[in-house]
Amino acid sequence: MSTRSNAHLVGRVGAVLRALSAGNETGAATSDLARATGLPRPTVHRLLSSLAEEGFVDRDRRTGRWFLGPELYLLGQTAGTRYDVTHHARASVHRLAAKTGESAFFSALRGTETVCLLREDGDFPIRSFVLHEGARFPLGVVSAGLVILAFLDDAEIDAYLASTDLTDRWGPAHSAEEVRARIARTRRDGYAVNPGLVVEGSWGMAAAVFDRSGHPAWALTLTGIEPRFRPERQPELGALLLHEAHALSRTLDTPGSR
Numbered sequence: 001m002s003t004r005s006n007a008h009l010v011g012r013v014g015a016v017l018r019a020l021s022a023g024n025e026t027g028a029a030t031s032d033l034a035r036a037t038g039l040p041r042p043t044v045h046r047l048l049s050s051l052a053e054e055g056f057v058d059r060d061r062r063t064g065r066w067f068l069g070p071e072l073y074l075l076g077q078t079a080g081t082r083y084d085v086t087h088h089a090r091a092s093v094h095r096l097a098a099k100t101g102e103s104a105f106f107s108a109l110r111g112t113e114t115v116c117l118l119r120e121d122g123d124f125p126i127r128s129f130v131l132h133e134g135a136r137f138p139l140g141v142v143s144a145g146l147v148i149l150a151f152l153d154d155a156e157i158d159a160y161l162a163s164t165d166l167t168d169r170w171g172p173a174h175s176a177e178e179v180r181a182r183i184a185r186t187r188r189d190g191y192a193v194n195p196g197l198v199v200e201g202s203w204g205m206a207a208a209v210f211d212r213s214g215h216p217a218w219a220l221t222l223t224g225i226e227p228r229f230r231p232e233r234q235p236e237l238g239a240l241l242l243h244e245a246h247a248l249s250r251t252l253d254t255p256g257s258r
Contacts, residue, residue, distance in 0.1 A: 012039060016047050020057065020068055021115075022136045027065030085218070086117050088251050089209075092220060092244040097122040099240060102228060105131050105221040107144040107206075112160060113137060114144045114219065128202040128223040137198075140179045141170055143206035144219035147192035150183040151208050151216040157183065173197045191238040196226060203229035205237050207245035211252060220245050 019036035020028055030048065034041040048066055051057040055071030089106040096104035101124035107114040116135045121127060130142065139149040139160060149157060157180075166174035174197070186192040194204040203226050209218035220241055229237070 012037070012043070013047055013051070015039070016044060016051075017056070017068070017072075018136065020066055021134050023134070025132075025134070027060060027063065027067045029065055033066065085252060089118060089218070089220070089248060092248050093118050093120050096120075096220065096222060096240060096244055100222055100237060102222045102224040102237075103127055103131070105144070105223070107131075107219045107221060109139075109148050109217050109219075110136075112139050112164070114139065114142070114148060116144075124224065124228065126225050128199070128204075128225060130199050130202050130204070131221065131223055138164065138166060138170075140164075140166055140174060142198055142221075143192040143194040143204035143223075144221045146179075146182055146194065147186055147206040147208045147219050148216045149179070150186035150192060151210075170198070189238060191241050193229075193234060195229075201226050205229065205234065205241060207238070207241035209245050209252070210249045218248075220248070 015037040016033055016039070019033050022036070023032070028036075030045050031041055033039075033048070034044045037044065039047075048057055048059075052059060052069065055069045057072075058067045058069040059065070060067065085108075086106060093104045093106050096102075097120040101122035103119060103121045105116055106118040107116045113136045116131050116133050119131065119133050131144075137145050139145045149160065152160075161176040161179065166179065172178070182192070191205055191207045194206075196203050202223065204221055204223040206219045206221040208216040209220060211217040222237055222241060
């Protein structure tokens with residue numbers, strides 16, 4: 001098999017695993033994964049069958065739905081010694097949920113997506129369920145993806161928006177022009193606001209967490225219903241997010257912190 005064919009196969013496997021991870025709590029049907037990846041259903045089934053033989057995915061015999069497998073868990077545990085920063089973020093997520101009553105999250109940048117790694121709910125009884133652990137969104141979508149995109153270099157932003165059409169799935173509010181306007185507001189305020197653009201009435205705010213090189217690599221987020229994110233409360237929530245994000249960035253910048 002040629003190098004190009006190998007790369008093509010690896011790309012397909014990666015796409016299937018990422019799609020599966022987005023809904024791992026309930027599992028996914030083969031047809032669901034085919035739609036999510038844009039691959040033919042027979043191709044997805046062959047890939048899943050091969051991955052299952054190696055323990056990378058598992059199938060519920062009763063429902064036929066696929067889940068991430070035990071081998072990925074073991075590999076993840078090993079990789080976590082180098083890459084896992086959630087143990088540092090957990091305290092920040094807890095404080096944000098406790099102080100605000102909202103749902104708090106920690107997300108990581110992976111390629112051109114954000115992946116939600118942690119969630120903790122505050123004591124306010126009404127929840128927003130746009131974000132959940134394992135949820136993936138493109139940069140520029142949801143407040144975590146917006147705040148990370150906003151603090152990339154201008155050249156990176158230009159290249160991303162030139163190569164990505166967010167309107168096809170996320171609607172006209174995610175045109176390049178609209179995203180650029182929100183980037184400008186995010187840079188001005190220091191934090192991002194998503195005014196119910198993904199699910200009507202479900203708002204979010206986020207602050208970027210930076211790695212040792214000053215690159216936005218993670219985000220802390222608060223989400224809730226629109227009345228809890230009125231303009232008069234946003235500066236208070238933004239200040240709490242920025243305080244925790246700055247403290248977490250400093251912690252991750254400390255040698256040996258990971």
